[in-house]
Amino acid sequence: MDWQTRSETVPASIVPDIGPHIHVGRAPVTGAWREGDPVGDRRFVRIGDVELDSGAVLPNARIAWEHWGELSPARDNAVLVLHALTGDSHVVGPAGPAHPSAGWWPGVVGPGLAIDTDRWFVVAPNVLGGCQGSTGPASLAPDGVEWGPRFPFLTIRDQVRAQLAFARELGIERFAAVVGGSMGAMHVLEWAIMAPHAVERIAVLAAPAATTADQIALNSVQLEAVRSDPAFRSGAYYDAPEGDGPTRGLALARRMAMLNYRTPAELNDRFARDWQSGLDPLGGGGRFAVESYLDFHGNKFTRRFDANSYLVLTEAMNSHDVGRGRGGAASALAAVRAKSLVLGIDSDRYFPLAGQLEIAGHLPRSVHGPEPVVVSSEYGHDAFLIEELAVGSALRGLLEA
Numbered sequence: 001m002d003w004q005t006r007s008e009t010v011p012a013s014i015v016p017d018i019g020p021h022i023h024v025g026r027a028p029v030t031g032a033w034r035e036g037d038p039v040g041d042r043r044f045v046r047i048g049d050v051e052l053d054s055g056a057v058l059p060n061a062r063i064a065w066e067h068w069g070e071l072s073p074a075r076d077n078a079v080l081v082l083h084a085l086t087g088d089s090h091v092v093g094p095a096g097p098a099h100p101s102a103g104w105w106p107g108v109v110g111p112g113l114a115i116d117t118d119r120w121f122v123v124a125p126n127v128l129g130g131c132q133g134s135t136g137p138a139s140l141a142p143d144g145v146e147w148g149p150r151f152p153f154l155t156i157r158d159q160v161r162a163q164l165a166f167a168r169e170l171g172i173e174r175f176a177a178v179v180g181g182s183m184g185a186m187h188v189l190e191w192a193i194m195a196p197h198a199v200e201r202i203a204v205l206a207a208p209a210a211t212t213a214d215q216i217a218l219n220s221v222q223l224e225a226v227r228s229d230p231a232f233r234s235g236a237y238y239d240a241p242e243g244d245g246p247t248r249g250l251a252l253a254r255r256m257a258m259l260n261y262r263t264p265a266e267l268n269d270r271f272a273r274d275w276q277s278g279l280d281p282l283g284g285g286g287r288f289a290v291e292s293y294l295d296f297h298g299n300k301f302t303r304r305f306d307a308n309s310y311l312v313l314t315e316a317m318n319s320h321d322v323g324r325g326r327g328g329a330a331s332a333l334a335a336v337r338a339k340s341l342v343l344g345i346d347s348d349r350y351f352p353l354a355g356q357l358e359i360a361g362h363l364p365r366s367v368h369g370p371e372p373v374v375v376s377s378e379y380g381h382d383a384f385l386i387e388e389l390a391v392g393s394a395l396r397g398l399l400e401a
């Protein structure tokens, strides 16, 4: 098949155009893979030059991707799964040399699951600007040096343009469904608007029609946390000695982000005022358990993510506005022809239900009418990743529609 012959399979330990000093992925994490689960096989596709909204051109770009299931002879069973801010192409499967983390949606994609790989051919690309195999700031520019701070500003639409080129390279003209959560759902909306002919169904999970001032503000303090780390060196840190990248700033950004992704109820129930150790946090040199939890997540994140990619992707999220240049969000959404599922989480303080109400209210073919499906969860925004049964059931409904 075309997609097999036209894509490169690269040995897991060799990622040719990623710079040698990338500060990610040095510490493989033990995965939660179970015997019999599908295992993706990461591949790489050249998509050529990408024209950007800014007028710049990103030359000779590459997309890393994985797939599960079989493409039907009629090529009508492909489902595109688009990841959130710090996700990647590794939707399911164990951690390993190619992946610092186990797959991020193991209860949703697989044989007999909501996105059933016995029926659907599931395709998952790493986003343009990311750091898990697709061209991003840690990739080598044409001069043989990492792009670093020279990497161009990307919008959500630029990233979808790259995904469309990627789909063309695979020879897939139309997806039975395009599915994504959070930043991935921003891409989903743009697919439905930019390429209506290529999309039969869409699932928009936990995202707004446009990133609001409040959300840009929450993102902007994270950008500043990274940039204000002296080790950031204006983004030119790839030649720093091992471990001397902007890990402090990146870890602080992740700590802040965790507070957007989770809820007061969860943190209070889970950690209360517990101490992390026998040392008193009130002047005795100890820490509260919740402080330790945030430290843990901040530090873990620096072992799997590149700081420049974090900035590029966060700024792309800030660019998100389906109505820009299209007469506003209402008219852009009203023009969508795909059958749609819009899902929100009642405790999401990052991308609250108001955003999904707006989207569902304007999409003409929402399978649940003008209201989003609301998942009730104490996990907040991350519930689209954690509440796999509820999210899976809604996805199953869409795929059967």
Ligand SMILES: CC(=O)SCCNC(=O)CCNC(=O)[C@H](O)C(C)(C)COP(=O)(O)OP(=O)(O)OC[C@H]1O[C@@H](n2cnc3c(N)ncnc32)[C@H](O)[C@@H]1OP(=O)(O)O
Pocket (backbone or CB within 6 Å): 084, 086, 087, 088, 101, 102, 103, 104, 276, 289, 290, 292, 293, 294, 296, 382, 385, 386
């Ligand atoms: C499974 C992965 O890591 S996926 C990695 C790729 N990431 C993505 O794709 C982005 C999307 N994924 C995510 O954001 C997250 O993985 C989620 C939302 C799906 C799940 O979050 P989790 O981190 O698994 O759950 P949770 O918030 O409960 O954290 C559990 C971790 O906190 C640690 N922890 C809990 N309490 C404390 C504490 N008091 N002090 C220190 N560490 C603590 C646990 O030991 C556990 O460690 P582990 O990750 O090594 O098992």
Ligand SMILES: N[C@@H](CCO)C(=O)O
Pocket (backbone or CB within 6 Å): 084, 085, 086, 087, 181, 182, 183, 261, 382, 385
């Ligand atoms: N936990 C998710 C939330 C962003 O939507 C991530 O890190 O990608």
